[in-house]
Amino acid sequence: MRQTVRHASLGERLADQLRREIIRGELEVGAHLVEDTLAARYDVSRGPVRDAFKILSAEGLLDDRRRGFFVRGFSPRDVEELYSLRSSMEQLAMQRAAEQAEPEQWGAVEAELAGMYAAAEHRDWHVFAEHDLAFHGAFYRLSGHSRLQAMWDQYQPTFGAMLDVTNEQDIDLRPSADDHAALLALTREGRIPELAARLAEHLSGSERRMTTALAPFWARATAR
Incomplete structure (x- = not known):
């Protein structure tokens, strides 16, 4: 066709x-x-x-x-590599954003968070994923680190495609929005050690969900 x-x-x-x-x-x-x-x-x-x-x-x-x-394909190793890279990148991005962002600059992140809650209310997983990625991308912009931003820009589309797979399986997206709200609060308050721990937990949970969601696709590919 x-x-x-x-x-x-x-x-x-x-x-x-x-x-x-x-x-x-x-x-x-x-x-x-x-x-x-x-x-x-x-x-x-x-x-x-x-x-x-x-x-x-x-x-x-x-x-x-x-x-x-x-x-080349997409395997569990690819998921692990992408998330380990993102964990290091995002911790740096959020820390730098916490250190140098002006009060009026947080509006862009807040708008994406509001979009996530609205999408969760309507159970629109595709729109939720778009706001999710934009939420995280905002911290890279606020970091003021051009090379860090370039790395995120390169792999953001891959994470977007991955999120489409996991979010479409979620019945209730609100807990994920709540988790993002906690990340924003910790960053704005400059609570770096707590932020690092919460971010690690957030991304680790996302990686586990991603691996579980993609497992059926990998199984079908192996069975061919």
Whole structure:
């Protein structure tokens, strides 16, 4: 079936679609992705397809070989690596934000938190995930650390695709929103040791939920 992608950034939109298929195991490990085939499938030129390949290769989801791009896949090790990296990055981002953010700058984080509560009320897991990522991303901006921000920007789309898998399985999203509210309060109050412990617990719990949610996809991929 011919599918159409028509947005301003076609390469990024196509990368979003392929990223989800890779994380969910819908694209087999080792599969060769062909430019012409994907261009026809999504009704785009080859340029956006090449852009998508470059994005996903940088994220570690595709292998760039001499004969083209191949699906690297997504495994429990990938989840562990991403979360261990994020734990270190986010602790630094929140600490720096706590140390240097001005009072009026916290409004952006508060707005994302309010969006999470609203999405939880409506049980809209997709919107909740968007606000969740924006909430965490705000701390990277407030950190004033451009290279730290660049690292988050590189892997944020992968975390977004992962959150879509876990949040869609949650019946009650409010406890997660409450947890984010606690992180914000500790950061604003500059309670760094407590913040570090709470953040570690938050991300560890997220990693466990992610591994559990993705296990069926990994099992199906292994059974093929």
